Amino acid sequence: xxxxxxxxxxxxxxxxxxxxxxxxxxxxxxxxxxxxxxxxxxxxxxxxxxxxxxxxxxxxxxxxxxxxxxxxxxxxxxxxxxxxxxxxxxxxxxxxxxxxxxxxxxxxxxxxxxxxxxxxxxxxxxxxxxxxxxxxxxxxxxxxxxxxxxxxxxxxxxxxxxxxxxxxxxxxxxxxxxxxxxxxxxxxxxxxxxxxxxxxxxxxxxxxxxxxxxxxxxxxxxxxxxxxxxxxxxxxxxxxxxxxxxxxxxxxxxxxxxxxxxxxxxxxxxxxxxxxxxxxxxxxxxxxxxxxxxxxxxxxxxxxxxxxxxxxxxxxxxxxxxxxxxxxxxxxxxxxxxxxxxxxxxxxxxxxxxxxxxxxxxxxxxxxxxxxxxxxxxxxxxxxxxxxxxxxxxxxxxxxxxxxxxxxxxxxxxxxxxxxxxxxxxxxxxxxxxxxxxxxxxxxxxxxxxxxxxxxxxxxxxxxxxxxxxxxxxxxxxxxxxxxxxxxxxxxxxxxxxxxxxxxxxxxxxxxxxxxxxxxxxxxxxxxxxxxxxxxxxxxxxxxxxxxxxxxxxxxxxxxxxxxxxxxxxxxxxxxxxxxxxxxxxxxxxxxxxxxxxxxxxxxxxxxxxxxxxxxxxxxxxxxxxxxxxxxxxxxxxxxxxxxxxxxxxxxxxxxxxxxxxxxxxxxxxxxxxxxxxxxx
Amino acid sequence: xxxxxxxxxxxxxxxxxxxxxxxxxxxxxxxxxxxxxxxxxxxxxxxxxxxxxxxxxxxxxxxxxxxxxxxxxxxxxxxxxxxxxxxxxxxxxxxxxxxxxxxxxxxxxxxxxxxxxxxxxxxxxxxxxxxxxxxxxxxxxxxxxxxxxxxxxxxxxxxxxxxxxxxxxxxxxxxxxxxxxxxxxxxxxxxxxxxxxxxxxxxxxxxxxxxxxxxxxxxxxxxxxxxxxxxxxxx
Numbered sequence: 030x031x032x033x034x035x036x037x038x039x040x041x042x043x044x045x046x047x048x049x050x051x052x053x054x055x056x057x058x059x060x061x062x063x064x065x066x067x068x069x070x071x072x073x074x075x076x077x078x079x080x081x082x083x084x085x086x087x088x089x090x091x092x093x094x095x096x097x098x099x100x101x102x103x104x105x106x107x108x109x110x111x112x113x114x115x116x117x118x119x120x121x122x123x124x125x126x127x128x129x130x131x132x133x134x135x136x137x138x139x140x141x142x143x144x145x146x147x148x149x150x151x152x153x154x155x156x157x158x159x160x161x162x163x164x165x166x167x168x169x170x171x172x173x174x175x176x177x178x179x180x181x182x183x184x185x186x187x188x189x190x191x192x193x194x195x196x197x198x199x200x201x202x203x204x205x206x207x208x209x210x211x212x213x214x215x216x217x218x219x220x221x222x223x224x225x226x227x228x229x230x231x232x233x234x235x236x237x238x239x240x241x242x243x244x245x246x247x248x249x250x251x252x253x254x255x256x257x258x259x260x261x262x263x264x265x266x267x268x269x270x271x272x273x274x275x276x277x278x279x280x281x282x283x284x285x286x287x288x289x290x291x292x293x294x295x296x297x298x299x300x301x302x303x304x305x306x307x308x309x310x311x312x313x314x315x316x317x318x319x320x321x322x323x324x325x326x327x328x329x330x331x332x333x334x335x336x337x338x339x340x341x342x343x344x345x346x347x348x349x350x351x352x353x354x355x356x357x358x359x360x361x362x363x364x365x366x367x368x369x370x371x372x373x374x375x376x377x378x379x380x381x382x383x384x385x386x387x388x389x390x391x392x393x394x395x396x397x398x399x400x401x402x403x404x405x406x407x408x409x410x411x412x413x414x415x416x417x418x419x420x421x422x423x424x425x426x427x428x429x430x431x432x433x434x435x436x437x438x439x440x441x442x443x444x445x446x447x448x449x450x451x452x453x454x455x456x457x458x459x460x461x462x463x464x465x466x467x468x469x470x471x472x473x474x475x476x477x478x479x480x481x482x483x484x485x486x487x488x489x490x491x492x493x494x495x496x497x498x499x500x501x502x503x504x505x506x507x508x509x510x511x512x513x514x515x516x517x518x519x520x521x522x523x524x525x526x527x528x529x530x531x532x533x534x535x536x537x538x539x540x541x542x543x544x545x546x547x548x549x550x551x552x553x554x555x556x557x558x559x560x561x562x563x564x565x566x567x568x569x570x571x572x573x574x575x576x577x578x579x580x581x582x583x584x585x586x587x588x589x590x591x592x593x594x595x596x597x598x599x600x601x602x603x604x605x606x607x608x609x610x611x612x613x614x615x616x617x618x619x620x621x622x623x624x625x626x627x628x629x630x631x632x633x634x635x636x637x638x639x640x641x642x643x644x645x646x647x648x649x650x651x652x653x654x655x656x657x658x659x660x661x662x663x664x665x666x667x668x669x670x671x672x673x674x675x676x677x678x679x680x681x682x683x684x685x686x687x688x689x690x691x692x693x694x695x696x697x698x699x700x701x702x703x704x705x706x707x708x709x710x
Numbered sequence: 711x712x713x714x715x716x717x718x719x720x721x722x723x724x725x726x727x728x729x730x731x732x733x734x735x736x737x738x739x740x741x742x743x744x745x746x747x748x749x750x751x752x753x754x755x756x757x758x759x760x761x762x763x764x765x766x767x768x769x770x771x772x773x774x775x776x777x778x779x780x781x782x783x784x785x786x787x788x789x790x791x792x793x794x795x796x797x798x799x800x801x802x803x804x805x806x807x808x809x810x811x812x813x814x815x816x817x818x819x820x821x822x823x824x825x826x827x828x829x830x831x832x833x834x835x836x837x838x839x840x841x842x843x844x845x846x847x848x849x850x851x852x853x854x855x856x857x858x859x860x861x862x863x864x865x866x867x868x869x870x871x872x873x874x875x876x877x878x879x880x881x882x883x884x885x886x887x888x889x890x891x892x893x894x895x896x897x898x899x900x901x902x903x904x905x906x907x908x909x910x911x912x913x914x915x916x917x918x919x920x921x922x923x924x925x926x927x928x929x930x931x932x933x934x935x936x937x938x939x940x941x942x943x944x945x
Contacts, residue, residue, distance in 0.1 A: 138839065196838060
């Protein structure tokens with residue numbers, strides 16, 4: 030053996046020429062291994078598979094010409110992107126491969142961004158620089174993130190998009206929920222542009238709670254808010270019975286009893302009174318904002334105000350009467366308008382709402398007079414549970430930052446997260462579990478149990494996963510600005526009236542207000558004064574198909590005049606003059622307009638001019654449009670409706686001036702019945 | 711003793727994953743209660759839970775029958791198996807796979823002979839483009855194209871002389887090419903010899919919006935739309 034080795038050494042390295050030759054051969058062999066090693070890489074079979082697949086296609090030549098073997102990379106230093114995902118996901122940018130449903134070879138579905146601009150991990154996360162399947166997709170090292178499950182992919186849009194893009198429904202819902210379920214009252218969430226998400230819910234002040242409701246109701250409500258009202262956003266704190274006893278003892282008697290004794294509860298109304306109350310409730314369009322659960326279990330009505338299915342169990346009649354009389358006295362910030370009801374009307378509505386009860390709901394609750402010790406413990410519990418993050422409570426300071434800030438929760442290192450056994454060890458799973466069952470993750474956790482559907486949990490998780498470190502370090506030029514309400518407020522007496530009636534709950538003006546009813550920014554250009562005054566006094570129905578309608582506020586002449594004058598004077602478009610002459614409204618023009626209305630543009634599909642034959646009711650009824658709107662507005666509306674009211678359903682017809690003028694002539698001739706009565710303010 | 715067993719079984723439904731041994735009920739058929747034919751974005755949670763029911767040969771519900779859902783095409787379930795309750799029903803929450811397209815969710819149970827009975831629930835996962843299209847369609851199109859009327863949203867369908875086609879009407883819409891659909895949306899009904907009741911949206915919507923609407927119409931079609939192969943010139 031030893032001899033053999035010596036001989037081998039002699040043969041290979043005996044003299045310098047032999048040694049040089051041997052080394053040369055070794056070098057050659059090792060150089061041959063390098064390309065061979067590439068053949069053994071994990072991505073190589075995918076590229077071979079890709080070539081095989083495109084080989085059989087009609088566009089094989091083009092596809093093959095664009096294909097290069099080896100590692101592919103998308104590099105964008107501005108975004109810090111080094112993505113090699115397209116090494117295996119070879120066909121990502123080939124539009125003709127969209128029908129192929131073979132991962133990883135198929136094309137990316139169409140999105141508004143180009144892959145070469147953004148790369149892959151900005152949206153899907155994972156490790157872009159990795160070239161092995163496991164490392165790229167599933168890395169769970171503390172400093173790295175695995176890929177995001179597809180259902181949360183919209184969270185990545187949220188790193189730049191602060192607008193409510195229609196392409197990100199789940200993200201938008203999630204951000205709305207963070208605001209409307211009061212999440213941001215305990216947790217601070219700052220968006221990448223530095224704006225804090227502000228709450229949009231309206232938790233009541235509890236200062237005067239004893240006037241409004243009973244201790245028994247508070248007990249039942251805290252035990253399960255959703256058993257009282259299925260749509261309640263108040264979470265369940267899972268208090269034990271003795272805790273409920275003490276908390277209700279602290280909360281309810283603490284309010285000072287009103288100096289004057291409240292009037293006795295009125296006798297239960299008879300059937301006729303009840304019916305009259307129900308009618309008034311309907312006529313006042315309370316259902317535009319408040320929902321009631323019907324016999325079939327369906328919610329009927331809006332969600333601006335609280336659900337009223339069992340309101341008779343909650344609100345004391347005397348309080349209810351006071352509230353309906355003028356809610357602003359009790360809560361100046363409420364969204365409930367101040368209806369100008371008279372005493373009789375208040376009694377009718379109060380009687381009707383008082384009859385909305387549920388004999389089962391509070392039947393099991395019997396509370397003895399509380400001891401001082403119980404009250405003290407109740408106070409302690411209220412304080413420790415963070416109730417004052419949402420509610421104003423006498424004797425307790427408002428708690429600030431009661432829960433951890435969530436501004437960068439989307440980049441939370443997993444070492445900081447608590448997992449229960451059997452749970453998927455990932456950030457999305459952790460956040461989802463925290464939202465779905467917050468207290469299941471460990472003892473002593475304070476976050477209450479919310480009532481959310483699976484889709485809502487997904488939406489909230491999506492919104493929180495968007496709160497990443499990356500979102501804050503991206504170049505600000507990439508950010509798509511959010512649409513925030515302006516602080517616009519109308520001035521003077523009209524402004525005070527408009528706040529008293531809460532016009533802005535439904536209407537928007539200059540970027541401030543709701544979207545339930547038309548934007549009034551240019552209302553003064555649009556309508557005629559005589560009509561507007563009458564509408565203020567008695568809003569009739571312009572859109573018969575709508576369930577949510579303008580309520581009758583019972584304004585007196587002075588109030589109606591003040592608002593009408595303000596709307597007519599202040600809210601005018603600078604684009605054209607309200608009194609501009611656009612048509613001479615002669616018979617021939619109007620007749621041409623009629624032809625255009627009924628044949629070329631088929632306006633009767635959505636509007637009614639002649640109630641006998643027209644049926645469309647998507648748009649407003651036009652039977653009296655000539656006594657409602659100004660000719661200049663109609664003309665410019667027909668020329669470009671979205672320019673006057675963004676997001677209107679009326680399409681842009683690209684109408685010629687002549688067509689628009691003739692249609693205007695036809696429409697201004699529609700004076701309806703009311704014009705003949707000659708009402709004047 | 712029997713009660714104790716029942717409690718044990720009910721406990722299984724609520725808590726841990728059921729073992730095959732705990733399954734006592736065997737039915738003859740598995741039927742859908744609700745949750746089929748839903749539409750969601752690819753990879754998203756289906757809004758409504760999937761509820762299936764195991765029935766015996768006479769059609770009466772069977773309690774404590776083992777039901778399994780199969781995660782083909784990347785669909786996941788919470789939970790993916792379990793026992794039917796006293797009403798013979800089993801409910802689960804499904805999350806669709808990441809690929810847009812048609813899904814057939816397979817639910818199985820064992821019959822008395824130990825053979826597998828199955829049920830397929832069709833669901834649709836939308837691509838990003840189709841999601842945008844659905845959103846636009848809800849806003850601009852469905853007031854006329856959707857016959858469904860609710861108190862919140864009254865349909866205009868009945869008021870139209872020529873009745874519009876629902877976007878799910880694959881039998882009709884699948885025969886119209888992408889370019890014709892685009893022309894109708896862009897230029898209105900008269901562009902293809904249809905009435906003016908269908909207005910033009912070319913000056914209201916962007917080109918990409920109209921492409922998204924076509925993608926949505928294709929995604930929602932029933933029967934499903936079969937994309938035509940592109941024919942390339944041979945070199």
